[in-house]
Amino acid sequence: MGTINLRKVDLNLLIVFDAVYSTGNISHAARQLALSQPAVSNALTRLREHLDDPLFVRSGRGVEPTLRSQQMIEPLREALRLIRQQFDGERRLELGSYKRTFRIVIADMLEGLLMPPLLREIAAHAPQITIESRPSWNSSVTDDILAGTLDLACYVFPVSAPGLVFETICPCDYIVVARRGHPQIGAELDTETFLALEQVAPIPELRSHSTIDRDITIGGGVRRIAYMVHKAWSIPAVVGSTDLIGILPRRFAELMAPKFGLQIFESPVPISPQDYHLIWHQRNTDDPGHRWLREAMLKTLRADARSGLVPAASAC
Structure with missing residues (x-):
């Protein structure tokens, strides 16, 4: 294959590729990107033509990446992360008008302690943020975070996986x-x-x-x-x-x-004893909205630790 003319490659094609790779499903990727399914399929067709590779093959109820896709996904994600970081660095997050739904899993023991003060923080500073709390017993936390269908988990979670970031928030005996x-x-x-x-x-x-x-x-x-x-x-x-x-x-x-x-x-x-952790995908580390939510959760937990509602942790 010859050298690709980058002037003809739309950056949005790479964003679509990342979403399809993460979800393993064209319909799910379309919902994640707020696009129609035909628009996602068309973007994949254009990228296939650029790369001369099918990129994904049908498998069961979704799609699986080809070897070429597996080889390019991590470098591509790193490139997208750097691009987002540069753009985000040039603009201040306007919390008052920032609209987003975060899908999270919270350990049952912490939800009733963490969420009331966190929701007050959101109402005061970012009123258009919505939290969708999902039951931990009905969720494969690792798979959902890696697939992009779960944004953040606050959980007792001893198993790690490539691409996940952990921050210890408080101990539990x-x-x-x-x-x-x-x-x-x-x-x-x-x-x-x-x-x-x-x-x-x-x-x-x-x-x-x-x-x-x-x-x-x-x-x-x-x-x-x-x-x-x-x-x-x-x-x-x-x-x-x-x-x-x-x-x-x-x-x-x-x-x-x-x-x-x-x-x-x-x-x-x-x-x-076990520790509770905040867990997210590394692709969201520099996302300004995601970072604000993580910091708000940690702020709430630190305040709870000072008041004795949760144990203090050196990381908090």
């Missing part, structure tokens, strides 16, 4: 909660009682990135889960009115204990 006056628990909770009592716990999808089940198994026991919930915020209410016990992040349990009449116990079986 776990304790056991039971209702006050529980007939089978004295001043302390021993291992035998802990393993004998039935528990309320999140559904398996919500526990997929937690080490709790594994740690209890390593400790020689098995959780007797009698009731599974879709929202971890339900656990304090269930524990407070039954003989079930639960495992919760320490600070969250301390906040809920007075309201639901809970006792807090150190776990007799060691449970590994």
Whole structure:
């Protein structure tokens, strides 16, 4: 193939290429770019002619990249990032008129603490920003961020992937909660009682990135889960009115204990602490709107840490 005449290559073709590669679906790319499906297909046709390569082949309900596409995607994304960075550096983000919907996943334990002050921050400074919160149990966080269908996650997430950026926001250690006056628990909770009592716990999808089940198994026991919930915020209410016990992040349990009449116990079986992270794709690192939202979330979490709502972290 001869040298490509860059004067004949429309930059928008490369943006379309990136969107199709990210989503693996022409219709999804069209929605992401606010274009019609024929417009996206036409852009791909033009780029195929420039590069003399099909770029994508049909596969199942979407498309898969050719070898040429796989070879060019990362250099192309880096080039687009540098171009955006230069343009963004020349203009100030006008928050008052900035209109965008951010699709995010927030760990259940943090959502009720983080979102009210964050929404107040958005209303005060960027009123046309909309947040679409997606359930973590119904989302493949890694795949969705890599595909561009999820903008940001605030999550306990120990697995990394090429292209993802992590920032630790706060630590999380776990304790056991039971209702006050529980007939089978004295001043302390021993291992035998802990393993004998039935528990309320999140559904398996919500526990997929937690080490709790594994740690209890390593400790020689098995959780007797009698009731599974879709929202971890339900656990304090269930524990407070039954003989079930639960495992919760320490600070969250301390906040809920007075309201639901809970006792807090150190776990007799060691449970590994975990960190919450902000997670996003590196292509959004220099995006001014995305950067503002990340900074607003961190600002909110820092304020919560100062007030004791969430644990402080060195990164915050």
